[in-house]
Amino acid sequence: MQPSHEQPRNATTTPNATTTEKSRRGGTVLISGASIAGPALAFWLREHGFHPTVVERAPAVSDGGYAIDVRGAAVTVAERMGMLTEIQQARTGIRALTITDADGRPLADVRVDQLMGGPDDVEVMRGTLARLLHERIAGVEHLFDDSITSIQQDSDAVRVTFERAGPREFDLVVGADGLHSNVRHLAFGPERDFARHLGFHISIFSAENFLGLDRSATLRNIPGKLAGMYRARTDAGAKAILGFASPRLRFDPRDPSTQLPLLDKAFRDEPWIVPQLLEAARSAPDFYFDSVTQIRMDGWTRGRVALVGDAGYGPSPLSGQGSSLALVGAYVLAAALGAADGDHRSAFRRYEAEMRDYVTANQRIATDGAKTLIPTSRTGLWMRNQMLRLLPHLPKSITFSKTLERAANAIDLPEQP
Numbered sequence: 001m002q003p004s005h006e007q008p009r010n011a012t013t014t015p016n017a018t019t020t021e022k023s024r025r026g027g028t029v030l031i032s033g034a035s036i037a038g039p040a041l042a043f044w045l046r047e048h049g050f051h052p053t054v055v056e057r058a059p060a061v062s063d064g065g066y067a068i069d070v071r072g073a074a075v076t077v078a079e080r081m082g083m084l085t086e087i088q089q090a091r092t093g094i095r096a097l098t099i100t101d102a103d104g105r106p107l108a109d110v111r112v113d114q115l116m117g118g119p120d121d122v123e124v125m126r127g128t129l130a131r132l133l134h135e136r137i138a139g140v141e142h143l144f145d146d147s148i149t150s151i152q153q154d155s156d157a158v159r160v161t162f163e164r165a166g167p168r169e170f171d172l173v174v175g176a177d178g179l180h181s182n183v184r185h186l187a188f189g190p191e192r193d194f195a196r197h198l199g200f201h202i203s204i205f206s207a208e209n210f211l212g213l214d215r216s217a218t219l220r221n222i223p224g225k226l227a228g229m230y231r232a233r234t235d236a237g238a239k240a241i242l243g244f245a246s247p248r249l250r251f252d253p254r255d256p257s258t259q260l261p262l263l264d265k266a267f268r269d270e271p272w273i274v275p276q277l278l279e280a281a282r283s284a285p286d287f288y289f290d291s292v293t294q295i296r297m298d299g300w301t302r303g304r305v306a307l308v309g310d311a312g313y314g315p316s317p318l319s320g321q322g323s324s325l326a327l328v329g330a331y332v333l334a335a336a337l338g339a340a341d342g343d344h345r346s347a348f349r350r351y352e353a354e355m356r357d358y359v360t361a362n363q364r365i366a367t368d369g370a371k372t373l374i375p376t377s378r379t380g381l382w383m384r385n386q387m388l389r390l391l392p393h394l395p396k397s398i399t400f401s402k403t404l405e406r407a408a409n410a411i412d413l414p415e416q417p
Contacts, residue, residue: 027171027342028053030160032148032183034061036126037176037309037326039133042140043081044331047417048338053170055143055162057177061134064286065126066204066239067092067232072408073358074324075120077331080416083132084122090132092123093233096216099385102271104220108388112217118405125232129323148173151186153304172344173305174333176326179293180253181311187302198316198366200292200374202243203263205284207277209238220272221384224376227267227274240277240284242267245376248291259289292316292370294363300355301348308333313359318369321362324408329355335414358411365407 029045031038034056042052070078070087078084097115099108112123143165152159157169175183185191209231211218219228224245231238244266251258260281267274281287293316300312307313309326316322333351340347375381387394 027051028169029172029174030055030148030158030168030170031174031176032056032181033175033177033309033311034058034134034142034144035130035176035178035326036133036323037311037330039130039137040077040081040327040330041174041176041308041334042137043133044334045337046137046140048334050334050337052137053141053143053168054137055146055148055165057145057147057182059145061130063127063131064206065130066241066288067094067123067230068126068129068323069116069121069123069320070129070327071116071121071321071324072118072405073411073413074327074408075118075122076413077327078122080331081136083136086132087122087124087129090124090128090234092125092235093215094123094217094230098216098218099388100218100220100272102220102222104218104272108385110388110391114391115401116404118408121408125234126323128234148182148186151183151305158304171304172337175305175307175311176309176330178310179290179295179314181295181307183305184295184307184311187305188297188307194295194297196294196296197248198292198294198318198370199247199376200243200245200318200370201249201262201266201289202241202292202317203259203281203287203289204239204241205281205287207238207240207280207284209235210276211238211273213238221375221381222270223378223381224374225267225270226374227270227272227277229273229277240280242274242277242281243292243374245374251289253290256287256289259287263289292318292366294366296363300352304344306333306348306351313355313363315359315363316366316369318366318373319362320369320404321365321408325359325362328358328411328413332411332414335417338417339414354411354414358407361407361410365403368403 028051031054034054038054045052094112097110098106146162146164150161158173159169161167175181213231215233217230226243228241229238249262295314300307308329332354336347336350375384
């Protein structure tokens with residue numbers, strides 16, 4: 001569904017007098033990517049007097065998607081954007097997690113709030129967060145169904161060509177286009193130079209709620225594999241999740257026909273609800289499959305080009321912090337540019353310095369996430385189940401949630417404009 005504020009394909013928004021003044025003072029910034037980091041950055045750049053343009057390969061803002069979390073410093077960013085109340089009202093409401101055996105019998109029951117990092121953390125559907133962000137950048141120029149094909153920069157500007165739109169010049173270009181970032185490839189080099197495969201692949205997609213779940217999740221593990229479902233308060237059906245340990249596999253991240261056979265092979269002959277989930281994957285409108293990968297880079301800026309969110313420092317789904325890093329990174333980058341009085345070089349240095357420790361802390365917790373979500377040995381699986389059984393009785397200081405809370409708050413945010 002295309003929100004009413006979207007511009008037609010490759011449309012150009014004619015700026016009013018105020019926008020022209022801001023553009024002249026703050027400069028023009030092309031943002032590639034319209035999911036979470038992109039619109040968040042567009043919002044804050046406009047607040048600091050810049051004139052952002054967003055280019056997005058998809059024909060419209062994506063709806064639906066899977067559950068994500070807004071934690072720690074990202075909660076503060078959402079509050080400063082004036083959207084925290086709406087996010088809280090749209091929370092998934094998932095209350096309980098049940099770990100079952102092969103026959104569906106419970107092995108451990110956990111309250112979901114025991115796995116959250118802090119009391120103000122919010123779980124929401126990714127599409128909902130994207131929609132709320134886009135509602136706050138109405139009037140920002142969007143180029144939907146388009147993509148950057150080349151970036152040429154010098155000391156004065158960045159010249160960009162597109163698949164569909166005509167060539168343009170911008171003062172800065174920012175890649176907010178995810179794990180498989182096109183901007184990163186064009187300006188920094190091939191993905192293989194920066195991607196660290198964590199040894200897993202994961203798939204999430206919509207499915208019929210044939211388990212009758214109500215604001216709850218049910219998961220089953222065998223060593224190195226995970227299968228399950230969850231249903232959010234706002235979901236008509238449910239979301240299926242399948243994950244498995246493996247070396248890096250070859251597939252096209254934009255072509256499900258190259259991904260489904262890999263999922264079939266990994267879960268062939270698995271019992272419980274797995275056959276039904278594999279069948280549902282074939283017709284799911286929101287089928288997602290990818291490697292569990294972190295992006296690790298020595299620097300997120302080069303000349304007049306910068307990266308934000310997963311494009312520069314994706315922590316992987318096992319950290320649960322991708323969306324929070326995107327929101328915080330967008331806020332910090334815009335604040336640095338706003339304070340630099342037109343000197344993008346000093347702004348980029350400040351952005352990298354302020355984000356580095358925060359990114360490192362949140363990437364580090366992915367190891368604990370793997371041990372919790374997809375243990376790879378029988379011993380690890382038994383220990384995980386025992387920990388979940390004991391969780392209500394353990395001090396928070398020795399649980400994963402305390403580590404998560406520290407990582408989610410490991411940054412001092414700049415003051416808002």
